[in-house]
Amino acid sequence: MKDWTGILRLEAEVRNGKTVAKNVYFQGAFKVMRPVYHDDSGQACYYILNPGGGYLDGDRYQMKISLEEQARLTLTTQSATKIYKTPNQYAYHETEITLKRGSYLEYITDPLIGYQDARYKQKTVIRMEKGATLLYSDIITSGWSPDGAQFSYDMLQLINEIYVDDELMVFDHIKLNPAAKDMNSLGFMEGYSHLGSMIVVGEQADNDLLDRLYHAIHEDTKEYKIGLSLLPASGIIIRILADSTQTIEKIHTACHHIINREFFNTTPSFLRKY
Amino acid sequence: MDKNALSLFQLCDSNFPTGAFSHSYGLESYIQEDHVHDQKTLSEWLHVYVNEQLVHSDGLASRLVFDALQDGDLETVWKLDRMLTVQNLPRETREGTQKMGDRMLNLVGSLYEVPVLSLYRERINKKQCFGHPAIVFTMIGHHLGVSRSTTILYYLYSVTSSIVQNAVRAIPLGQTAGQRTIQQFQDVLMEATEKIESLDEEDFGIISPGLELSQMKHERVNIRIFMS
Numbered sequence: 001m002k003d004w005t006g007i008l009r010l011e012a013e014v015r016n017g018k019t020v021a022k023n024v025y026f027q028g029a030f031k032v033m034r035p036v037y038h039d040d041s042g043q044a045c046y047y048i049l050n051p052g053g054g055y056l057d058g059d060r061y062q063m064k065i066s067l068e069e070q071a072r073l074t075l076t077t078q079s080a081t082k083i084y085k086t087p088n089q090y091a092y093h094e095t096e097i098t099l100k101r102g103s104y105l106e107y108i109t110d111p112l113i114g115y116q117d118a119r120y121k122q123k124t125v126i127r128m129e130k131g132a133t134l135l136y137s138d139i140i141t142s143g144w145s146p147d148g149a150q151f152s153y154d155m156l157q158l159i160n161e162i163y164v165d166d167e168l169m170v171f172d173h174i175k176l177n178p179a180a181k182d183m184n185s186l187g188f189m190e191g192y193s194h195l196g197s198m199i200v201v202g203e204q205a206d207n208d209l210l211d212r213l214y215h216a217i218h219e220d221t222k223e224y225k226i227g228l229s230l231l232p233a234s235g236i237i238i239r240i241l242a243d244s245t246q247t248i249e250k251i252h253t254a255c256h257h258i259i260n261r262e263f264f265n266t267t268p269s270f271l272r273k274y
Numbered sequence: 275m276d277k278n279a280l281s282l283f284q285l286c287d288s289n290f291p292t293g294a295f296s297h298s299y300g301l302e303s304y305i306q307e308d309h310v311h312d313q314k315t316l317s318e319w320l321h322v323y324v325n326e327q328l329v330h331s332d333g334l335a336s337r338l339v340f341d342a343l344q345d346g347d348l349e350t351v352w353k354l355d356r357m358l359t360v361q362n363l364p365r366e367t368r369e370g371t372q373k374m375g376d377r378m379l380n381l382v383g384s385l386y387e388v389p390v391l392s393l394y395r396e397r398i399n400k401k402q403c404f405g406h407p408a409i410v411f412t413m414i415g416h417h418l419g420v421s422r423s424t425t426i427l428y429y430l431y432s433v434t435s436s437i438v439q440n441a442v443r444a445i446p447l448g449q450t451a452g453q454r455t456i457q458q459f460q461d462v463l464m465e466a467t468e469k470i471e472s473l474d475e476e477d478f479g480i481i482s483p484g485l486e487l488s489q490m491k492h493e494r495v496n497i498r499i500f501m502s
Contacts, residue, residue, distance in 0.1 A: 227490025
């Protein structure tokens with residue numbers, strides 16, 4: 001396993017109440033901008049850039065992120081991740097995240113757009129110590145094709161493994177395979193085009209929080225469908241089926257606000273990107 | 275049918291008290307939203323449930339557990355017990371399945387003297403394992419010397435026949451329509467077993483977004499006859 005198209009390493013620690021990079025390294029088609037401090041909380045925000053503009057046939061990306069005790073970091077993409085057609089070999093992105101006790105990572109990715117005939121596999125392994133907190137979110141769109149047809153990509157696969165104190169506590173495996181299945185049918189996307197996931201793991205994620213989230217985002221509407229549940233670790237999963245990125249982002253943002261208020265008494269910053 | 279297969283078949287009886295009669299695995303949400311309302315729509319739902327969810331979780335795990343038992347590799351068995359539990363993200367189905375695994379293990383533990391069953395029990399008591407019916411079932415199939423594919427097939431049959439029984443009560447459907455569904459499903463189960471035999475280990479735990487979401491939504495259903 002060599003020849004990465006892009007590599008990114010980021011180790012963050014706290015110095016004088018501020019989260020700073022202890023080590024940053026990137027190579028190839030991955031880049032991070034200088035951290036942004038949106039407020040005076042000391043939480044750093046890093047934007048990941050993909051200078052190539054998208055993932056191509058056989059591209060392989062590797063990211064390693066680690067947070068020392070008490071470090072607080074927002075990690076986000078600068079724009080949507082585009083996967084172009086992959087005639088020979090699927091594009092691959094693996095991420096390893098290590099969170100020490102008391103640290104907090106918000107890993108909020110922009111939507112994934114699979115172009116016609118694209119295949120993509122993403123594997124994210126998160127190792128947290130008890131007492132660390134994670135907020136993760138992703139959005140999978142119905143992709144892009146010249147004639148506007150939905151689900152013209154071949155396959156998008158996202159695997160998330162979350163370990164707490166070295167025990168596997170969450171295993172989430174999404175594999176959308178429109179090349180072989182009708183995405184609109186019962187049990188799959190059921191007529192919706194976008195799938196959103198948010199995962200929160202942290203000692204304060206309990207049934208009360210689940211109820212509060214549910215009441216904040218539940219509506220009797222056909223515009224979207226949501227499912228929320230408690231994870232085997234202390235954590236919560238929120239799944240959303242909807243017809244636009246904006247609808248999912250709105251719900252994710254609402255949840256994010258409630259979670260940050262409950263956990264840290266803070267308000268998440270607006271991530272300016274465009 | 276030989277004697278051993280008959281013994282395993284006892285576990286497939288819908289009267290075998292594991293508590294399966296109180297779980298719908300999200301089907302109740304579909305019934306309440308009127309997406310499943312007759313034999314045809316039930317078959318459609320069951321098709322997705324078996325081919326998309328069961329095959330990638332319980333089915334594949336059963337195959338891997340069977341092989342691990344054959345190799346005396348118990349670490350892999352315990353690992354799969356964890357994988358099956360932590361990939362099941364909707365709390366109700368996860369906890370319901372765990373409870374069924376527990377009851378099934380107690381029951382077969384009093385019917386069979388098998389060391390691996392007692393080990394599994396011990397580990398669950400010590401919270402080192404969670405408990406899962408697919409694993410208990412596979413342990414018995416392996417112990418009885420039933421082939422791997424028959425063990426998987428019977429397991430799939432036991433799950434689908436209890437769901438159909440539940441659907442007959444919940445939709446409601448006539449008993450004949452229920453039996454017809456099970457009969458028509460025989461080929462589907464044979465094919466699903468073949469699919470499990472050829473799956474890549476990397477395909478473990480793939481979810482169907484709609485099914486999973488409905489299993490989560492069930493937690494918020496006000497009037498319900500099933501626990502999941």
